[in-house]
Amino acid sequence: MAKEKPAEAGKSVKASQKNTTNPTQAAPPTQPDAAKIDIDFSHGLAAFLAANDISLGFTSYQTGRLYLIGSGPDGKLALHEAQYPQAMGVAGDSERIYLGTLTQVVRLENVLAAGQTANNVHDKVYVPRNMQTTGNIDIHELGIRKNGRLVYINTRYSCLCEPDIKHSFKPIWKPDFISKLAPEDRCHLNGLAMVDGEPKYVSAVCCSDVVDGWRDRRHDGGVIIDIDSNEIMAEGLSMPHSPRWYDGKLWVLNSGSGELGWIDPEDKNFQSVAFFPGFLRGLAFHGNFAVTTLSKPRHGRFEGLALDDKLEEKDADAWCGVHILNLETGNVAHWLRFDGAITELFDICVLPGVRNPITLGPNSAEIRDFITFE
Template identity: 50%
Template sequence: MVGQPAGKQTNTNLAVSRGLGDWLRTNRTSLAFTSYQTGQLFLVGVAPNGTVSFNQQNFTRAMGVCYQPGRLYLGTSHQVWRLENMLRPGEMANKSFDMALIPRNAQTTGDVDIHEVGTDASGRVLFVNTKYSCLATLDLNHSFRPIWKPNFISKLAPEDRCHLNGMALDGGKPRFVTAVSRSDIVTGWRERRHEGGVLIEVESDRIVTDQLSMPHSPRIYGDHVLVLDSARGQISRIDPASGKRTGITFCPGFLRGMSIHNGHALVTVSKPRNGTFAGLALDAALADRDAEAWCGVLVVNLASGDIVEWIKLEGFITELFDVAAMPNVVCPMSLGPDTLEIRSTITFDPEILQLG
């Protein structure tokens, strides 16, 4: 059951592929994914009895998610949350969870339409500030500190000009970004949804390719860049030197988030929203396959292009955003910022007592 206003149908059923639990165990990972539509963070792992575990908490307009060992960053409607694992080595929560993430900090940015979130080599939080068409970091006094913008954006303005949305980090530095267009007018990207999506090299401002359709989530994988060619339903491989695009696989839905783990891509798919996503190439691709769009998480073998495992959501939730692998975590849980549990969950370092 998803928490929503009374009077609305809120039931969402979650189904998983038969081998998902084994895949998570074999690949020594759990995962986190978000739904901005319903404002939720989902954590997925394997319970002690071998079943797939789902833990969900409410975070308003949950978007970009980034996992670091023992820590999770989450971008929401107007804040960046930092969640910390409160368990010590060997401890379990509720006899089932080997990680218990609790919100410890929320940096307020205002509504800047935070998309993807990451950290640089020093641990500094970076995020895609879509509303202001730039990459940014947190600032103690201001809503954000801009660190880069595409050279075709003439000024920082709250106009979502090009729909900058994805960021690939390499060695702790932003190396590539994606945007839906090169527009430099207010919401100009909305007229460029079908073509003209760009992958940009940050350091040089070079347009690697402009042959994408509503791209998202660039990720460096070997000598190439993987990109979600979202409006075509494709995971694509881009040669950063030539810009050549090669399709890896078709996914039945509008792609947004991607995380790479052990030769696999974890991706979120959503059902196309009326209006913004109407008339895209994805519609024809689904029709050609006599298929309906999914809402869920797919696990794709990057060597073969096969979808090997999946999570499917049916019911009220129809759109997801980001996904992150959580290596070496078996069964994670979290606490929400507005729950009774968080008020009574108090921890401290027992070694402090030695200072008295």
């Protein structure tokens, strides 16, 4: 496939707007060092995002970044990023993004009104407006309830939580096999599926109830659990991540084997749909497309799995990047690939109705003087 180069970010961004006398001003965050990180992507990726009227948000805890990709007015791919320590779970829409980090849950708001643009090209500017401090509880995936309240996976304490106004977190559910809340990452609870605006399914690497017990069960100890009934919906998986309810099916990433698939409700078996050349975490859907992030297997924890054998069988190297899969054909429609200093990504979300977003990090030079008011 032909390669395109990302559009370069300008040094400053000025807002243009309609029917308002309250101008805003912003600047995009610093881009990754091109000498250390190479970015390639499929021809037509920008056009695909534009045609579907979407952008993508994804994270890398390794580099501590929230990335946003969209389509610029010049038809090129636009990539913007902001620094957040250990950026993990991400969930959002056209007006708001929630992000889990090393010690906080961050709420970012789009500060542009309808018809307003920044620098005449950016239709959304996501700015951190609330940072709820949790401490290092290893936040993984997030969900937004129909009442607007946030829920998230607390991996270190093996439970599902929501923010608390006074304490680090408020536990609202834990697996039956977890005897108590302890900072021991016993089963590596990690993924969350929302159904009709409520948390419904979670993924875990195993059913261990001892400290760090999941490490010895990486090959086939993985389970999907129904939160309401505590029923094991599927077992025998290899490091499952990112369960999602979509189009009447319970989808999941069988990360240890590099596969996307769904759970058959009759026999509770995993039905593989596609193989990807990387360790999978983070899954989103849009129309007939599934979007997922790939990572290179980390030394130790993510090595020695079936994924290694499949990569050797296919004479392929592991990727770090994003794949967009056409569910009708089973083919990869578009992709984005990182090489160099970045080797791992985590979560991803689709931002519908967003063309070319930017975001400001809480410690960026620009945010000090970026002031908006109602």
